Amino acid sequence: MDPYFLELANKAIRTLKPYQPGKPISELQREYQLSRIVKLASNENPLGPSPRALTAASTALAECGRYPDPEAYNLKQALAKHCHVEAAQLTLGNGSDNLLAMLVQTFVQPGQTVLMPEYSFATFTIVSRTHHAHVVYAPSKEWRCDVQALLDAITPETRMIFIANPNNPTGTCINQMELVQLLANIPKQVLVILDEAYYEYCQQADYPHSMALQQQYPQLVITRTFSKAYGLAGLRIGYAISHPDIANLLNRVRLPFNISLPAQAAAIAALQDQEHVQRGLGINQQGIKQLRQALVQLNLKSIPSVTNFITVDFEQTAAPIYQALLKRGIIVRPLLPYNMPNHLRISIGTPDENDYLIEQLSKILSKEYSHD
Numbered sequence: 001m002d003p004y005f006l007e008l009a010n011k012a013i014r015t016l017k018p019y020q021p022g023k024p025i026s027e028l029q030r031e032y033q034l035s036r037i038v039k040l041a042s043n044e045n046p047l048g049p050s051p052r053a054l055t056a057a058s059t060a061l062a063e064c065g066r067y068p069d070p071e072a073y074n075l076k077q078a079l080a081k082h083c084h085v086e087a088a089q090l091t092l093g094n095g096s097d098n099l100l101a102m103l104v105q106t107f108v109q110p111g112q113t114v115l116m117p118e119y120s121f122a123t124f125t126i127v128s129r130t131h132h133a134h135v136v137y138a139p140s141k142e143w144r145c146d147v148q149a150l151l152d153a154i155t156p157e158t159r160m161i162f163i164a165n166p167n168n169p170t171g172t173c174i175n176q177m178e179l180v181q182l183l184a185n186i187p188k189q190v191l192v193i194l195d196e197a198y199y200e201y202c203q204q205a206d207y208p209h210s211m212a213l214q215q216q217y218p219q220l221v222i223t224r225t226f227s228k229a230y231g232l233a234g235l236r237i238g239y240a241i242s243h244p245d246i247a248n249l250l251n252r253v254r255l256p257f258n259i260s261l262p263a264q265a266a267a268i269a270a271l272q273d274q275e276h277v278q279r280g281l282g283i284n285q286q287g288i289k290q291l292r293q294a295l296v297q298l299n300l301k302s303i304p305s306v307t308n309f310i311t312v313d314f315e316q317t318a319a320p321i322y323q324a325l326l327k328r329g330i331i332v333r334p335l336l337p338y339n340m341p342n343h344l345r346i347s348i349g350t351p352d353e354n355d356y357l358i359e360q361l362s363k364i365l366s367k368e369y370s371h372d
């Protein structure tokens with residue numbers, strides 16, 4: 001890049017690396033002529049959204065000449081009821097990543113510290129560094145967040161701790177005891193942001209009761225999203241549950257029309273169709289089993305996952321396997337940006353998509369294909 005504009009950019013932005021999303025289907029289609037493309041790269045719901053959400057969104061499109069309700073009154077009422085919280089505790093975001101940025105913008109001064117475990121969601125680093133925060137990574141243990149290591153890394157400069165639970169890209173989670181240990185021992189000036197983008201998927205019995213803990217520990221902020229279990233990733237809508245005063249402060253930063261009209265309508269309808277969510281969770285459970293069995297047969301190690309993707313350890317550089325899968329029309333996620341060059345993250349698809357992945361992966365790994 002020509003240094004001219006680079007030097008005009010904020011210092012914090014100059015060394016920032018852009019988020020590397022899963023390869024879009026349209027891009028792969030441009031590169032190779034493929035009859036079938038299966039995207040298992042961004043942890044989307046393979047069933048897509050509820051048909052009721054789609055109908056609501058298209059009905060709302062007719063009203064798009066007007067601005068959406070800036071307070072999203074109806075959606076907040078529906079969410080408050082669904083989550084058993086007060087509407088005043090909710091803040092809506094254009095995707096939950098929008099909320100993560102607002103949280104740093106609101107509560108972290110330039111030069112103060114944001115703390116997170118190693119192998120955390122890349123967006124945490126981007127939103128922190130964009131707002132001139134200093135980012136510190138606490139060591140993880142066997143791909144899991146180590147709460148004691150986080151506590152040990154806290155300094156007087158620490159203002160915020162990010163934990164994705166379950167975590168992306170590892171698929172692991174912390175339990176109730178660990179979260180309580182953290183919340184009970186943090187200093188007053190530290191907020192804990194618990195990103196529960198995948199909470200619907202986690203079946204673990206000791207998964208934290210974060211909502212109840214939020215009542216007890218007002219420094220806890222929970223973020224959730226319609227992008228994963230609700231299958232609405234393309235409409236961009238997420239929410240934060242916090243102490244009402246935190247919500248009040250966030251709403252000073254939030255731009256007034258950040259949730260589009262179709263997104264508000266779709267989210268309300270999606271909440272009303274819990275059967276669709278359950279169907280998605282069923283497909284996921286089945287898919288996790290199917291993939292886990294196949295990985296064992298292929299002699300591949302993976303990180304035990306409590307969510308809708310599996311992170312596979314190829315015990316060698318995984319880039320050639322990623323490329324070979326692409327050539328066969330399958331998009332998964334390389335984890336080089338996470339310093340995990342031997343791993344690939346594979347989203348759970350429909351049973352049919354999982355079969356296709358397993359079939360192609362075994363071909364790639366088998367001796368016959370080692371020279372192609």
Ligand SMILES: *Cc1c(COP(=O)(O)O)cnc(C)c1O
Pocket residue numbers: 043094095096097098121164167168195197224225226227228233236237238
């Ligand atoms: C997918 C994901 C999200 C969701 O982001 P949206 O902006 O709501 O689409 C949030 N956090 C993590 C860890 C994720 O993997």
